[in-house]
Amino acid sequence: MALATTTRAGREGRRRRRDDTRLALAFILPATIGLVMFYFWPLLRGIYLSFTSWDLLSPVEFIGGDNYVRMVSDPVFWNAVRVTIQYVVINIGVQTVVALLLAVLMQRLSQSTLMRGLVLTPYLVSNVVAALVFLWILDFQLGIGNQLLEWIGLDRIGFFTTEAWAIPTIALVNVWRHMGYTALLIFAGLQTIPPTMYEAGRIDGASETRMFFGITLPLLRPILGLVLIVSVIGSFQVFDTVAVTTSGGPVDASRVLQVYIYDKAFAQFDFGYASALSVALLIILMVVTFLQYRITRAGQTDLS
Amino acid sequence: MNRTHSRRRGLAPRVARTSAALAAAALVAAGCSGPAEGDGGGTAIDYWLWDANQLPAYQRCAEAFEEQNPDLQVRISQYGWDDYWSKLTAGFVAGAGPDVFTDHLTRYPEFAQRDLLVDLSTLEATADTDPGGFQAGLTDLWTGQDDGLYGMPKDFDTIALFYDRNLVEEAGLSPEDLDGLDWNPEDGGSFEEVIAHLSVDEAGVRGDEEGFDAGNVAVYGMASNGSGGTDGQTQWSWLAASTGWNYTNADVWGTEYHFDDPRVQDSLAWLFGLVDKGFMAPFEEVGTAPNPQQALGSGRAALSANGSWMLGTYANLEGIDLGIASLPSGPVGHPVSMYNGLGDSISAQSPDPEEAARWVAFLGSDDCQRLVGEAGVVFPARPAGTEAAIEAFADRGLDVSPFTDLVDNGYTVFFPVTDNYGEISALVTPIMDEIYIGSRDVGTLTEVNEQVNSILGGG
Known part of the structure; x- marks a missing residue:
């Protein structure tokens, strides 16, 4: 429609170049309102609140850096950092390897769309549902997982109820849910590698393994780097699976940062301190992302 | 709006x-x-x-x-x-x-x-x-x-003991045997004897018999309802209170908690000591969302201490003949329940x-x-x-008299109404979990009590 008006306006339009800034702004506006209202404003307000003591129901009181001083000497906070990192390492480590394997299999072995679709199905299940299902499967007493263990002659394991198992179990549940999605992202990256590379490799007599390490992996680096950055950020923010299965327990074994923040804010109404914890998480994420970006050189490609 | x-x-x-x-x-x-x-x-x-x-x-x-x-x-x-x-x-x-x-x-x-x-x-x-x-x-x-x-x-x-009559009669006891039990934190009194007798291992050996395998238990004498957190309302409040202990220094609005009192520490040690004896499920089995009514309904546990608000839930359990018994009397000479x-x-x-x-x-x-x-x-x-x-x-x-008699006789302690309960609970609950798991000694509650009191005093 806009096009029709331009042609009819003809020469005059060309002389006084039609300014479509307003139209562009109008299109951007809805998204901007959302972004400002639900991202920037809460972000700024959160940073501001981290310097206050606010319990939601009484007036905001500015207390300077007290929350941060308290945080540095808070053993539960440091435990939360440790537990979160433990989670991220297991979650991302296993997930990336499995997803890469899946993606390469999808690329090199099976072209079936059905298979590709099936790999993605766990991702269609909501986090809470996935967590609930595994909570039942791995229940100490009634879970089919533990019955199987007993059946093959092993001891039952308190997957969600022992301190040693809680984080690895939760990390692996989330691997199960996310690996298909990550595999799909990596798969998309694989599609950008020209098939001629593999042809050349085959002519030179390279094995599949050799081609994987010599061609696939180096050329996939930028994509893999971005996938890692995105999934690590998501991984640091783990909350729902923990909330559903262990709510931070046993003791503090799975009290990851987000769960601790939630407890402080919504169970104890200590919004000031919870905001300070959130800012700490933001800083951790910024540092980790920056390092990842530099190390993986995700901005550059070797494909040229 | x-x-x-x-x-x-x-x-x-x-x-x-x-x-x-x-x-x-x-x-x-x-x-x-x-x-x-x-x-x-x-x-x-x-x-x-x-x-x-x-x-x-x-x-x-x-x-x-x-x-x-x-x-x-x-x-x-x-x-x-x-x-x-x-x-x-x-x-x-x-x-x-x-x-x-x-x-x-x-x-x-x-x-x-x-x-x-x-x-x-x-x-x-x-x-x-x-x-x-x-x-x-x-x-x-x-x-x-x-x-x-x-x-x-x-x-x-208030709190009382729920049980399945069939299970109790199978053990050769009558419902009357569950009334008028006594308890103390040292040897558990006749209450512990009953719990031991009601516990059965996979081989069918009872907890008070020779050769009971505490590592392979089929029926626990006592149902677990978790660690109980700060108040242990259905878990240990009635044990500790029957030694004459009270949460704080006042009926309501106390300004000091009493977790440093050996009486509460001994009561906790006795209760969670049941795990090693094979008379109560370990933390591993119940986790942070214990379900004692399910344990009773499925015959996994014999006695379940729980609150009167759970009457309807227990009464609706299928396949059991529900009985209600009074809490055991403690060192003070009568049972004591939390009153909330x-x-x-x-x-x-x-x-x-x-x-x-x-x-x-x-x-x-x-x-x-x-x-x-x-x-x-x-x-x-x-x-x-x-x-x-x-x-x-x-x-x-x-017959709900085990619940109401406590009130008629005044055998109750109040729920601890204090300031900053949320923060105190966040501190104490993981610690009680540790005691249940067995990775923390009850004696450390003395230090915890100082922290609790500073939360209470500091606001």
Whole structure:
């Protein structure tokens, strides 16, 4: 429609170049309102609140850096950092390897769309549902997982109820849910590698393994780097699976940062301190992302 | 939803509006209708509660109330326990909360401290509330540090032992054998003997017989209800209290906790020591969401200490013949139970506090509490209501005297009503879990007690 008006306006339009800034702004506006209202404003307000003591129901009181001083000497906070990192390492480590394997299999072995679709199905299940299902499967007493263990002659394991198992179990549940999605992202990256590379490799007599390490992996680096950055950020923010299965327990074994923040804010109404914890998480994420970006050189490609 | 009083002091109007909008969105998302003006004209009173089992009874109360007060309408909303408190908090922030709501002793001190509740003695309809009209002591629980009344007692609860008669008779015991047991933290008394006898390992050997395998237990003598956190209401409060111990230095509004007392430490050591003996499930098996009624219903455990509010749930268990026994008597010479009760509070944000007070007065009247009692779910706070409940339970074949005798005899301790309960609970709960797991010695509670007291004192 806009096009029709331009042609009819003809020469005059060309002389006084039609300014479509307003139209562009109008299109951007809805998204901007959302972004400002639900991202920037809460972000700024959160940073501001981290310097206050606010319990939601009484007036905001500015207390300077007290929350941060308290945080540095808070053993539960440091435990939360440790537990979160433990989670991220297991979650991302296993997930990336499995997803890469899946993606390469999808690329090199099976072209079936059905298979590709099936790999993605766990991702269609909501986090809470996935967590609930595994909570039942791995229940100490009634879970089919533990019955199987007993059946093959092993001891039952308190997957969600022992301190040693809680984080690895939760990390692996989330691997199960996310690996298909990550595999799909990596798969998309694989599609950008020209098939001629593999042809050349085959002519030179390279094995599949050799081609994987010599061609696939180096050329996939930028994509893999971005996938890692995105999934690590998501991984640091783990909350729902923990909330559903262990709510931070046993003791503090799975009290990851987000769960601790939630407890402080919504169970104890200590919004000031919870905001300070959130800012700490933001800083951790910024540092980790920056390092990842530099190390993986995700901005550059070797494909040229 | 956007009532004018939504703008609370200290909040920028913009935030207030945003939160109100968010709260409204959340309510809509949750599938509940936001307050609309009453259909028949007159003033509408929003009333919230969390227990779905009690909803029908309160619906009947509301109908009776509306009949007597044609100018008022009561709109009842029920939300599950977890959602209830977040919705209530959001409601307070947005100024869109209920006029009247069911309140809990762990929560009301913090609300009262922030001036979010109306002192019932300042409102006409509830000004002359007579403490003598309720079961002894209940109004004390709802009296704030400034002597204001912040909740109208609605019901009370105590603890007793649930068991399956069939299982007990199989063990060669009779229900009478479970009455009049004694307990002490050193050797567990005759109570521990019964628990041992009721425990059975996979090979069929009983806990008090030679060769009992504590690592392979089929039936635990005692059902686990978790570590109990700060109050151990159904888990250890009755053990510790029967040694003469009390949570704090006062019945209500204590200023010092007593976790450094050897009596509570020994009681905890005895209870969680049952795990090693094979008489109670380890933490590993129950986790952070224990389900003692399921353990009893499936024959996994023989005795389950639980609160009177669970009567209906236990009575509905299939395949068992439910019996109720009194708690064992402790070193003080008789059983002692925690005595806890719910109340109805009026929000300071209510636009019609006087009308709300009329509803609260009715909720605290014999008329309403008898209706609630007849439903046979909880014990209402007024003696007439309690009587109605006892009858209703008797009609279902349940003798609930083990619960009510405790109150009649005054063998109770109050739920610890103190400031900063949320923060104290966040500190103590993981520690109690550690004690249950077995990775922490009860003696360390002495240091923990200092931390608790500094939270209590420091605010």
